[in-house]
Amino acid sequence: MTSRARLVLNPRACDRCGRCLPACDQNAIRVGRAYIMVDWSRCDGCMKCVRACDRGAIGSAATDAATRARSATHAKAVAPVKSTAAATPRALSAHSVTVGGFTWTILEAAAMLSVTFAAFMVKELFLASDVVRALPSEVVVGARAFALAIYYAVQVVLLRYLVRRRDGSFGDSLGLTRQHESAGDIATSIGLVAGGLVATRVIATVYSMITRSLDLMPSAGADTITHVFGTSVGGLALAAVMLVLIGPFVEECVFRGALMRGLEARIGAWPAIITQAVLFAAFHRSWWLLFPMTVLGVALGWLAHERKSLWPAIALHAAYNSLTVGAVVWLSRGVG
Numbered sequence: 001m002t003s004r005a006r007l008v009l010n011p012r013a014c015d016r017c018g019r020c021l022p023a024c025d026q027n028a029i030r031v032g033r034a035y036i037m038v039d040w041s042r043c044d045g046c047m048k049c050v051r052a053c054d055r056g057a058i059g060s061a062a063t064d065a066a067t068r069a070r071s072a073t074h075a076k077a078v079a080p081v082k083s084t085a086a087a088t089p090r091a092l093s094a095h096s097v098t099v100g101g102f103t104w105t106i107l108e109a110a111a112m113l114s115v116t117f118a119a120f121m122v123k124e125l126f127l128a129s130d131v132v133r134a135l136p137s138e139v140v141v142g143a144r145a146f147a148l149a150i151y152y153a154v155q156v157v158l159l160r161y162l163v164r165r166r167d168g169s170f171g172d173s174l175g176l177t178r179q180h181e182s183a184g185d186i187a188t189s190i191g192l193v194a195g196g197l198v199a200t201r202v203i204a205t206v207y208s209m210i211t212r213s214l215d216l217m218p219s220a221g222a223d224t225i226t227h228v229f230g231t232s233v234g235g236l237a238l239a240a241v242m243l244v245l246i247g248p249f250v251e252e253c254v255f256r257g258a259l260m261r262g263l264e265a266r267i268g269a270w271p272a273i274i275t276q277a278v279l280f281a282a283f284h285r286s287w288w289l290l291f292p293m294t295v296l297g298v299a300l301g302w303l304a305h306e307r308k309s310l311w312p313a314i315a316l317h318a319a320y321n322s323l324t325v326g327a328v329v330w331l332s333r334g335v336g
């Protein structure tokens with residue numbers, strides 16, 4: 001290539017056959033409902049995707065004559081891109097916050113955060129109410145888990161509503177849709193998740209040791225899980241389901257999905273990553289947890305941004321929580 005090729009994308013012509021995905025050695029293409037997205041920072045202009053696409057959904061606007069000639073037959077079939085934001089060069093840039101043809105707005109991010117906060121407060125008030133306190137001990141854990149489940153369900157329902165009202169796809173808009181990734185990409189994601197887990201856990205452990213030695217560690221800080229779920233086998237199993245499976249999924253959708261992408265559209269990637277991390281930490285309602293949770297939030301935000309998928313962040317979040325739950329189970333069983 002003597003010049004960087006440009007691709008002309010026509011999502012309307014795409015039938016999502018997926019042929020262009022394995023053709024792209026750079027893993028630069030994403031295809032979803034009503035969008036085709038190219039990461040220009042990865043694209044080397046090889047034009048393999050143009051040759052793979054027999055629908056005319058990807059054409060070439062290459063500036064050098066050779067490439068133009070090669071792609072001429074496709075170019076005829078390609079109508080000017082006119083409708084979706086996902087098809088404009090700006091929206092398709094590597095730093096675009098358009099995911100799955102869906103750009104989260106700052107207003108939607110604020111609405112998501114406000115409702116999440118309101119639902120959180122209602123949950124806390126309910127859990128602290130006399131009604132719950134008066135419940136028999138064998139019922140109270142179930143009531144707490146039920147309240148937590150409702151809290152998560154409210155967030156998912158709102159996310160789904162915000163996406164569907166603009167005819168978006170839930171999975172595509174949040175980076176949940178599975179892409180055709182090479183083995184190298186998957187290995188990179190796994191390595192980053194493992195590295196992120198080690199780094200965040202080491203930082204949290206060092207922080208714990210320092211605050212404990214300075215007598216700054218709150219005495220009730222470590223046993224929130226047993227306070228909510230108890231120490232019975234059933235309670236700890238519920239804790240594992242809520243905190244390792246459901247919680248990380250929903251929280252990633254809210255914080256690294258809607259909120260971070262909405263902020264990113266307004267203030268840029270790194271300010272958005274840091275802002276959502278601080279808000280994520282603040283939701284844990286503990287000044288002592290503010291630092292380690294901000295560190296975790298930054299790691300999760302960076303991972304979601306870097307991998308352009310929410311799944312690595314969900315995996316890291318779940319692994320991080322599983323170590324916490326595992327430690328609580330181990331301690332409670334040991335004590336018992």
Ligand code: SF4
Pocket residue numbers: 013014015016017018019020021031036052053054055056057058
């Ligand atoms: S090869 Fe063409 S039609 Fe098939 S998914 Fe890719 S862009 Fe769409």
Ligand code: SF4
Pocket residue numbers: 023024025026027028029038042043044045046047048049050
């Ligand atoms: S031109 Fe080559 S590198 Fe760029 S998106 Fe197409 S196949 Fe991938």
